[in-house]
Amino acid sequence: MSGAVSGLLAPSALLPTGWHPDVEICWGPDGMLESVTPNVPDSPHPTAAGPVIPGMPNLHSHAFQRALLGRVQHPGPGGDFWSWRNEMYSAVQALTPELLYQVSAWTYSLMLAAGYTSVVEFHYVHRLGGASPSRSLEAMMAAARDTGIRQTMAPVLYRFAGSDGTALSERQRAFELDHAEFADLVTQIGEAGTTVAIAPHSLRAVQPDDLHFLVDLVGADTPVHIHVSEQPAEVAEIRKNLGDTPIAWLNREFGLSPRWALVHATQATPAELDLIDDGVATLVLCPTTEHDLGDGRFPIERTPGASWGVGSDSQVSVSPAEELRLLLYGQPAARGKRAVLSSTEHSDGSSLWQRATQGASAVTGSPVGRIAPGHAADLMVLDGARPDFTGLTADHLLSAWVLSGHARQIAEVRVGGDVVAQH
DSSP states (O other): OOSOOEEEEEEEEEETTEEEEEEEEEEOTTSBEEEEESSOSOOSSOBOSSOEEEOEEEEEEOGGGGGGTTTSOSOOSSOSHHHHHHHHHHHHHTOOHHHHHHHHHHHHHHHHHHTEEEEEEEEOOOOOTTOOHHHHHHHHHHHHHHHTOEEEEEEEEOOOSSTTOOOOOGGGGGGOOOHHHHHHHHHHHHHTTOEEOBEEOBTTTOOHHHHHHHHHHSOTTSOEEEEESOSHHHHHHHHHHHSSOHHHHHHHHHOOOTTEEEEEOTTOOHHHHHHHHTTSSEEEEOHHHHHHTTOOOOOGGGOTTOEEEEOOBTOSOOOHHHHHHHHHHHHHHHHSOSOOSOOSSSOHHHHHHHHHHHTTHHHHSSSOSOOSTTSBOOEEEEOTTSGGGTTOOHHHHHHHHHHHOOGGGEEEEEETTEEEEEO
16 A cells, blocks of 8 residues: 555445455545455444445436426426426526536535435536536536535537437527537546546437547547437337437447446337346436436336446436335336345345446446445445444345435445545
8 A cells, every 4th residue: 555544444344245344444545445354353444333335326417407396396288208308498598607506516415415426417508698618517517526526527419409400499509519519528527637428418419420429539438328218209209210229229330338328218128128138238227307207117127137327317316225215116016026126145225236336437437336446435334323223234224224214324425535424
């Protein structure tokens, strides 16, 4: 080890190989884990207040949409995803870079308090209040810096109102960038020292040549995030204009890999579910948003081999436990049995947390989601002294928290070893 080393002694910790007792977790001044050693009864480092688990990466966020809460849960015309989208367009008209910073910093602080330690910001509100796209981008990066959340910035290319090349409406102009402007934002992100991903909004919003431009612009390991197969109307449109369903088309044209984050996929076909189950890409599920917008439920039981994670998306919830809880709750009712997503080693809640964190690095561009040397010291400590957890093993304690807990049962959250939230 080099330089000053900090650390914790965890009574138990969830490592890539499962739960281990008395784990000494040490990180260097750069916030990266240098050693993780189980079965250490005595350590010079402070003892954590309870089980230590990897902080949850938030793989899909539109932070500004937290400001929509309470404005869109009403039976307006249509009462579906498309009517919600119209309400969102109206909210964007009122945004300025300053307001974007305020609502995003607020949202990020709530995420940290709930156990998210990193976030992929799917950023498409580029032109706000007459300001340049670089102003909105800087507002988003400043919100992350000031709250302490680890950020991957995914600027969005959004050029069309349909896959047939229909021009953007006046209400969509805030999202518009040309290729040169997009490349400038990628450069700005890199110069700021923030991790970058690229984000074609959807196959409705870009043409094939736009996708090729994006993929050619960045390195072969740079994450690619895209909304895909979210709504039946979208799937029908893509099939009509591109000749195939969205995920199948992407795989044929680009050869999907784990760096491709397929967001939602609630309308994936059986053949596309087989591709996902084979691990050709990383699935990003946002259950609270998908239920709120009527997107449908992704059949997670159909893809046991998939690499997947969760995102808060529209911010109807900013709790990773609530995302996993909703993902799990649909299973017993659909299948007539319980504990359907647990592994042989872990109970339901622990299994879901482990699966949702471990595959995150490929689509965040950062070494997150694992308590292991070389990964970020992004950690969450549950409060083992809570009466709710009396007599529970670490595995059952985490499962109890995922299934019924709340943020006040978190003792502390750390990003890069630094405490960013306490309860």
